[in-house]
Amino acid sequence: MSLKVLAEYFILLDGTERPIPRSVDYERQRFYYSGKKGEHTVKNNLIINKEKKVLFLSSTVEGSMHDKALADEMELLFPPEGVLMQDLGFLGYSPDKVKVVMPEKKPKNQELCDEDKAFNQLVSSMRVTVEHAISGIKRLRTVQEKIRLRIEEIHDKVMLIACGLHNLRIEYRNLS
16 A cells, blocks of 8 residues: 555654743753753644644643653554554654554665655655644644743643644634
8 A cells, every 4th residue: 555545544643842931940940951942841742633633632741751752651542544654753653553654764874765765755745734733733822932820730721722722723724
C-alpha cells in the first residue's frame, strides 16, 4: 500500500512547548527549564487528524521532558488500520497495531539519497497539517505567551480551552 493511500487514515502526533514565568524557587526553576528553548516552559503532546482537529491533548508537563518520554507515559491506543505520522522527536516510539511513518534520518557524515529526500519531502508535506493545527491553537495569544497567573493547573485549563476553540473554528469552517 502506498503512502498516499495510507494518508486517508493518518493521525499526527507532535509536541508543543509554551513559555512560563521563571519561578523564584531554585528547584522549580531547574524542573521547568528547557535547554532546547533556553527558557522555562511547559509541554503537551497533541494528536491531530487530517482535518486539523485535535483528538487528544496530553496533560501539561515540564518543558525538559522529551516528546517520546511523554508519549510513552500516555499509553495511547490507536486504530489498527491507522497510520501514525510523527517527527524524529519520537524516534523509537512505535505503538502496537499501527503503521508508524517518520522521516528518514540523515546518516552521520553522509547525505541522504534522492529517494530518501523525496520520501522526507512527501512526509513533511503531510506533517505540515499538525504544525498548522498547533499554530491555530496558539492563535489564542494566552497560550503563546507567558501566563502570569499563579493558579494551580492554569496552564492545563488554558491549553484545553484553546484546543476547544480551535476545534470549534475548524468545525464551523467546514460547514460553510
